[in-house]
Amino acid sequence: MSSLLEQRYRQVLRLLPADYRQAWGEDMVASFMQAAYAAAPDDPEGVEISRPGIGEAASIAALAVRLRLGGSGAAPRPFSWGEAVRRVALIGLLAQAVGALSGVVLMTWALKQLPGAMPLPDATPPFGGDRWQALWSFTGLLWLPAYLSAVHGHHRAARILTSVAFLPVLVTDVLRMTDATNGGVTTARVGWLIVNALPLLALVAFGPDAPRPRARPWLIALPVGTAATIAVALAAQPWPGREHLGLALADWPGLWSAGLIAAALALPVVRRGDRLPVWPLTLALLVPPVLALRVITVLDYARMGTYTHDTAEPVIVGTIQSVVLVIVGVILAGTATLRLRHLPAATDART
Known part of the structure; x- marks a missing residue:
């Protein structure tokens, strides 16, 4: 009869695709059980009623995601899912980079009061003041190196830089949500925060076997998207x-x-x-x-x-x-x- 720990290991392994579980499930259970007994040799009964560790469960979950979002050499269906999520990440990063670049251009235009300049937006940072608003808008440029890293296949750097770029967004949204005079928590702000986090979440598909994207179309999309956004913003005054x-x-x-x-x-x-x-x-x-x-x-x-x-x-x-x-x-x-x-x-x- 299998122990309670073994049954729990098998339940966690159900996260994996069926074909992978069929090929490697027994070996994985045996390895997990052997490691569990080795970690507590004086308490085998306690081991048998214990649960898989958080680290073990997390590693299995990460493996399940990597297998379903396939990279190079994966079967066509998981590869299609992986490529789709990777492109969602790239599109999200592109949108953030375009928004940051166009925002800085329009902000500079407004501050310099150049011909045709738009008025400064009403939504100021929680710190207040047009000058702080202008300076804070430049933090959006952190999305640019994150996007370029992902486009050029530097996956680890892209994840780190995206996390850094997301921090100012998170700080601003959290401060606004905690400020009752500024509207507090609203559905729109929660929605914006989730949408801004999507590129960071989608970067999970950039595993070690993820193919490198074709850089040229994505590099061309950056100036084209920025110019189009500025043109629409000016035309929509x-x-x-x-x-x-x-x-x-x-x-x-x-x-x-x-x-x-x-x-x-x-x-x-x-x-x-x-x-x-x-x-x-x-x-x-x-x-x-x-x-x-x-x-x-x-x-x-x-x-x-x-x-x-x-x-x-x-x-x-x-x-x-x-x-x-x-x-x-x-x-x-x-x-x-x-x-x-x-x-x-x-x-x-x-x-």
């Missing part, structure tokens, strides 16, 4: 008699939604010959967080009184984008699922 239309066209969730919808529409033409459904799967994974953020901000606009008889543009545009995102997400998810079913799921039985 308040128009006489339609002051809220700019907000409807150029808020960040709106730009995300428009970009995601445009990418989905271009996908059948641009990636027609792809053997693996990596890009449909990537875009399908991006739809839920973008849609959630879009819906949250639309509700905020309505709650703040934006939705009136003459200033309905932000809510109307956001609602249309939300509906289109739902349709696009269903189509992308269906396409990716259908194509994934025709791919082998077996992974290499390797550690």
